[in-house]
Amino acid sequence: xxxxxxxxxxxxxxxxxxxxxxxxxxxxxxxxxxxxxxxxxxxxxxxxxxxxxxxxxxxxxxxxxxxxxxxxxxxxxxxxxxxxxxxxxxxxxxxxxxxxxxxxxxxxxxxxxxxxxxxxxxxxxxxxxxxxxxxxxxxxxxxxxxxxxxxxxxxxxxxxxxxxxxxxxxxxxxxxxxxxxxxxxxxxxxxxxxxxxxxxxxxxxxxxxxxxxxxxxxxxxxxxxxxxxxxxxxxxxxxxxxxxxxxxxxxxxxxxxxxxxxxxxxxxxxxxxxxxxxxxxxxxxxxxxxxxxxxxxxxxxxxxxxxxxxxxxxxxxxxxxxx
Amino acid sequence: xxxxxxxxxxxxxxxxxxxxxxxxxxxxxxxxxxxxxxxxxxxxxxxxxxxxxxxxxxxxxxxxxxxxxxxxxxxxxxxxxxxxxxxxxxxxxxxxxxxxxxxxxxxxxxxxxxxxxxxxxxxxxxxxxxxxxxxxxxxxxxxxxxxxxxxxxxxxxxxxxxxxxxxxxxxxxxx
Numbered sequence: 411x412x413x414x415x416x417x418x419x420x421x422x423x424x425x426x427x428x429x430x431x432x433x434x435x436x437x438x439x440x441x442x443x444x445x446x447x448x449x450x451x452x453x454x455x456x457x458x459x460x461x462x463x464x465x466x467x468x469x470x471x472x473x474x475x476x477x478x479x480x481x482x483x484x485x486x487x488x489x490x491x492x493x494x495x496x497x498x499x500x501x502x503x504x505x506x507x508x509x510x511x512x513x514x515x516x517x518x519x520x521x522x523x524x525x526x527x528x529x530x531x532x533x534x535x536x537x538x539x540x541x542x543x544x545x546x547x548x549x550x551x552x553x554x555x556x557x558x559x560x561x562x563x564x565x566x567x568x569x570x571x572x573x574x575x576x577x578x579x580x581x582x583x584x585x586x587x588x589x590x591x592x593x594x595x596x597x598x599x600x601x602x603x604x605x606x607x608x609x610x611x612x613x614x615x616x617x618x619x620x621x622x623x624x625x626x627x628x629x630x631x632x633x634x635x636x637x638x639x640x641x642x643x644x645x646x647x648x649x650x651x652x653x654x655x656x657x658x659x660x661x662x663x664x665x666x667x668x669x670x671x672x673x674x675x676x677x678x679x680x681x682x683x684x685x686x687x688x689x690x691x692x693x694x695x696x697x698x699x700x701x702x703x704x705x706x707x708x709x710x711x712x713x714x715x716x717x718x719x720x721x722x723x724x725x726x727x728x729x730x731x732x733x
Numbered sequence: 734x735x736x737x738x739x740x741x742x743x744x745x746x747x748x749x750x751x752x753x754x755x756x757x758x759x760x761x762x763x764x765x766x767x768x769x770x771x772x773x774x775x776x777x778x779x780x781x782x783x784x785x786x787x788x789x790x791x792x793x794x795x796x797x798x799x800x801x802x803x804x805x806x807x808x809x810x811x812x813x814x815x816x817x818x819x820x821x822x823x824x825x826x827x828x829x830x831x832x833x834x835x836x837x838x839x840x841x842x843x844x845x846x847x848x849x850x851x852x853x854x855x856x857x858x859x860x861x862x863x864x865x866x867x868x869x870x871x872x873x874x875x876x877x878x879x880x881x882x883x884x885x886x887x888x889x890x891x892x893x894x895x896x897x898x899x900x901x902x903x904x905x906x907x908x
Contacts, residue, residue: 487861492869507887643886
């Protein structure tokens with residue numbers, strides 16, 4: 411690990427000032443410390459924001475604001491989250507291990523780096539780690555990689571479970587930067603890889619995620635999260651599905667679907683949603699809509715199974731929610 | 734132990750009820766602070782990348798991977814290691830259960846397993862759900878064998894003593 415200076419931020423404004431002078435933000439450290447040890451990340455200064463906003467605030471308009479330094483466990487355990495946003499509680503406890511969820515912050519979870527093995531292997535070519543060096547995943551082991559919105563330069567996935575639920579819930583991130591505060595939908599936080607896979611989010615220099623806001627839960631809707639992985643626990647997703655569904659008179663009145671393990675970002679399944687809205691809430695409709703989402707998929711030999719697996723999981727999750 | 738050109742910091746941590754301080758290189762992990770500076774070698778250095786759970790300790794009563802936590806982030810906090818849970822003269826009841834159920838072979842993962850087991854009981858009592866919890870609204874979660882298996886999944890045992898580990902945790906904290 412390279413040397414770095416360490417400062418514990420007293421508040422968000424101080425953190426942004428230090429970051430503007432070159433420091434990197436440190437949350438729970440579960441991803442960044444590991445990457446620093448591998449010298450994939452080489453910050454010379456860290457500003458610790460893990461002691462900042464940790465509260466969960468219930469607003470009068472029915473929305474819920476989660477401080478960015480709230481630990482993953484605290485979010486999943488909060489009675490309001492468990493009652494009104496089960497998809498979020500279930501997504502969080504689907505990820506990592508109890509120990510890691512106790513340390514990992516919400517902001518850090520949003521900004522975690524890919525788990526592509528070629529990103530971690532400094533002897534391999536990786537456009538995300540060394541822009542312009544090439545991508546060894548395309549010709550290598552890529553059964554866990556992305557099939558949607560990939561580019562010739564990168565096929566890595568975003569590894570989070572929590573973020574998939576946040577996208578399905580239309581959550582927003584609150585951001586503080588040198589130029590002031592702004593709000594961005596979680597769905598718009600990430601960039602597709604294109605020719606610049608090392609640029610992963612729309613955050614500008616020194617911008618800090620200060621909170622995540624969940625809009626009021628959809629009245630009468632049910633939601634859940636399902637993760638398909640190589641082993642039962644403590645593994646990243648092959649495919650995961652977050653879904654929020656409201657059925658009225660056997661018709662889909664409201665539906666939000668997001669997918670993990672299939673793209674460089676938590677993927678909002680808008681094609682499927684358009685097909686479903688107003689359609690009969692039945693298995694055939696679910697299957698056709700889910701398959702439509704993957705018409706644009708560009709799989710490689712070893713991850714082509716995701717193009718048939720993911721629609722089946724989506725259809726089954728919707729069937730479970732509607733039944 | 735400051736070296737010229739190396740970023741250092743002074744940390745004070747309450748370890749097993751005792752306040753301890755050290756001047757450290759900022760790169761020091763909590764694991765290395767405990768083992769190398771405080772000579773508390775019960776906590777084990779396994780994968781050093783958050784994959785195995787051998788380094789699990791309690792930080793403010795929360796189970797935490799000490800290999801992924803910078804020691805500077807533990808400043809001012811309360812850390813409990815296996816040495817603080819029990820000793821040969823007065824074993825923790827989970828340690829006794831590990832012996833009774835053959836919850837280990839080589840013993841390398843055991844300190845982490847026991848810290849994890851002690852903490853998961855507190856999490857379930859506080860209503861923290863797991864991926865196998867059916868009723869998300871329950872105020873407390875009953876620790877079935879399935880719940881214990883899931884909640885212990887961050888602690889690997891290369892000897893394969895998992896059945897004994899689950900039996901031990903189940904005897905002490907199970908439903």
